[in-house]
Amino acid sequence: MLPPAARRESWTVLGNDGPVAPIERYLAYLTDIERSPNTVKAYAHDLKDWFLFLAGRGLDWREVRLEDVAGFIAWLRRPPAARTGSVAVLPSVEHHCGESTVNRKLSALSAFYQHAGRNGIDLGELLVTWQPAGRRGTGWKPFLHHISKGEPQARRTVALKAPRKLPRVLTVAEAQAILDACQRLRDGFLFALLWETGIRIGEALGLRHEDLQLVSE
Structure with missing residues (x-):
């Protein structure tokens, strides 16, 4: 949505009682630090799915466990009509969300909970853990790697293994x-x-x- 006096596009996730306050605060933070409107929109959709999942199970977003994150992954993989649990899903049914989409949503959750942690909502290492220095799985090195290479590196606790896709060649x-x-x-x-x-x-x-x-x- 676009507030009347604002020049920047913003997004709001609505619940039964109006805007979902924790999501609203986080999206406002992303807007204030000038993340692109498409980025804010993607985070809004991803966090909407997370809070919808929590509401269906009566869970408080401030007291979730790692098992709840695993349940969220399984929930995302089901077709929307079967997410209530009242409909059985056959193994032959194709996953609704692919591995890359699930990982993107988990990345959004990780960033959301890191922001919440800086504001007093401490869930420990729910979605982010630390690995010893020098144990990267790829040859990619971040900027100023020579300065930070001796420090532990953050990585997501849960991530699906996504198949590598080769870029398509233009005709x-x-x-x-x-x-x-x-x-x-x-x-x-x-x-x-x-x-x-x-x-x-x-x-x-x-x-x-x-x-x-x-x-x-």
């Missing part, structure tokens, strides 16, 4: 459509360079004149 027609839509020669050159060479956007933007070997026909 010739799709690439040409992008080039045709470029109204500036600079933009057309950039997209043509990406398409012809396969380099990444960061590599393309980091090129210098001396890196180019121009051949005249």
Whole structure:
């Protein structure tokens, strides 16, 4: 929604008695630190699902356990019509939420509870735990890794293993459509360079004149 006197878009999650106060506070915090409207919208939807799950089981958001998070995952995976538990779900039924969607919602919960923890709602390490320094599962290194590499690293306690998806390659027609839509020669050159060479956007933007070997026909 967009308040009358505001210039920024914001979102509100409504319960039976009006706005859900803890979600409202967190979304207001995200808006104040200028997170994008799409990010705030995604958090609103994810937290709505969490509080809907808690309401269906009579749980207080301030007193949940790790088992409740596991129950939330199972709830998300069921079709919406079967989430009340009154309808049995056959094993052949496809999951409603994929692994990546579930992990995104768990990430939203983790951020929400970290914010709540800074405001006195301490649930310990419900969704975030700490692993010893130097035990990363990938080769990715964060900014200033050389400074923080000796400190424990935070990671989510619960996460589904999501299959890796390879990026889809544009067809010739799709690439040409992008080039045709470029109204500036600079933009057309950039997209043509990406398409012809396969380099990444960061590599393309980091090129210098001396890196180019121009051949005249």
